[in-house]
Amino acid sequence: xxxxxxxxxxxxxxxxxxxxxxxxxxxxxxxxxxxxxxxxxxxxxxxxxxxxxxxxxxxxxxxxxxxxxxxxxxxxxxxxxxxxxxxxxxxxxxxxxxxxxxxxxxxxxxxxxxxxxxxxxxxxxxxxxxxxxxxxxxxxxxxxxxxxxxxxxxxxxxxxxxxxxxxxxxxxxxxxxxxxxxxxxxxxxxxxxxxxxxxxxxxxxxxxxxxxxxxxxxxxxxxxxxxxxxxxxxxxxxxxxxxxxxxxxxxxxxxxxxxxxxxxxxxxxxxxxxxxxxxxxxxxxxxxxxxxxx
DNA sequence: AAGGCTGACAACCGCTATAGT
DNA sequence: TACTATAGCGGTTGTCAGCCT
Numbered sequence: 001x002x003x004x005x006x007x008x009x010x011x012x013x014x015x016x017x018x019x020x021x022x023x024x025x026x027x028x029x030x031x032x033x034x035x036x037x038x039x040x041x042x043x044x045x046x047x048x049x050x051x052x053x054x055x056x057x058x059x060x061x062x063x064x065x066x067x068x069x070x071x072x073x074x075x076x077x078x079x080x081x082x083x084x085x086x087x088x089x090x091x092x093x094x095x096x097x098x099x100x101x102x103x104x105x106x107x108x109x110x111x112x113x114x115x116x117x118x119x120x121x122x123x124x125x126x127x128x129x130x131x132x133x134x135x136x137x138x139x140x141x142x143x144x145x146x147x148x149x150x151x152x153x154x155x156x157x158x159x160x161x162x163x164x165x166x167x168x169x170x171x172x173x174x175x176x177x178x179x180x181x182x183x184x185x186x187x188x189x190x191x192x193x194x195x196x197x198x199x200x201x202x203x204x205x206x207x208x209x210x211x212x213x214x215x216x217x218x219x220x221x222x223x224x225x226x227x228x229x230x231x232x233x234x235x236x237x238x239x240x241x242x243x244x245x246x247x248x249x250x251x252x253x254x255x256x257x258x259x260x261x262x263x264x265x266x267x268x269x270x271x272x273x274x275x276x277x278x279x280x281x282x283x284x285x286x287x288x289x290x291x292x293x294x
Numbered sequence: 295a296a297g298g299c300t301g302a303c304a305a306c307c308g309c310t311a312t313a314g315t
Numbered sequence: 316t317a318c319t320a321t322a323g324c325g326g327t328t329g330t331c332a333g334c335c336t
Contacts, residue, residue, distance in 0.1 A: 035306070037330080059321070075322075076305065111324060126325075127303055135301085 034068045087119025097161045
């Protein structure tokens with residue numbers, strides 16, 4: 001059984017063609033192990049070995065596959081790039097929203113966050129956070145861990161993302177893109193902080209990613225988000241006053257994210273000076289900043 | 295056109311947790 | 316119980332394409 005390479009990458013780095021002088025670009029460790037970018041031949045060797053023998057025992061796998069790589073390197077290459085179900089390409093708006101939400105809950109628990117974004121790797125999410133989100137925090141001249149920044153994310157960026165998701169949904173006329181009924185396939189055994197009800201994601205928000213039910217590990221990574229929340233009581237009361245359109249649109253069940261969208265405990269902070277947040281952001285960026293950001 | 299800068303991403307490193315002996 | 320090997324995680328670095336001057 002031969003395994004097809006993951007060829008749908010949009011990243012120019014992803015397919016390393018080092019034919020011709022490649023040895024010059026690959027560093028050799030003192031013990032003869034290779035490091036640096038993977039060659040196509042190495043990728044094929046790893047893919048084919050795993051196809052025949054499966055994952056696990058990465059050090060011995062590296063040796064048996066004839067790869068002059070550490071087990072760690074093989075594992076990382078497989079998990080972050082070669083796995084057939086790795087989803088590549090731009091982070092969608094829905095995924096951005098989910099990342100923001102989950103990060104607000106769990107912080108830099110990238111692998112945990114990645115578990116709820118099928119096909120995305122912790123490395124990818126981490127890179128996204130560092131290159132996009134932290135960049136914006138830097139632009140705003142505030143610490144990414146500051147309350148100020150977190151409030152901005154919660155009460156301004158995330159609602160704006162929802163609006164854009166809905167706008168995109170309206171343009172495409174994809175009324176079916178909203179998950180109003182779901183099959184509770186969430187593997188709660190593997191989700192110690194259940195996100196059921198956290199987000200009602202459009203059905204197609206994960207694109208063409210095919211999560212195979214038979215993939216034992218991946219099964220646990222496949223979260224189907226129910227629109228039914230047990231945390232709807234305090235849903236964005238502040239936003240309602242600041243942005244009636246947003247509130248209204250988000251209460252149209254079946255036309256986007258319903259009231260269950262974002263309502264973890266702590267979202268509504270009665271002490272938050274929301275107007276101050278808005279005002280300061282407008283000062284920072286001179287108007288509609290979130291479009292610039294996202 | 296050339297050099298510098300920046301963003302994005304792949305890969306590595308160090309550390310910790312866990313399993314096996 | 317102690318030790319070792321392995322897996323996994325998060326932080327950091329290296330590389331390269333594209334943009335800017």
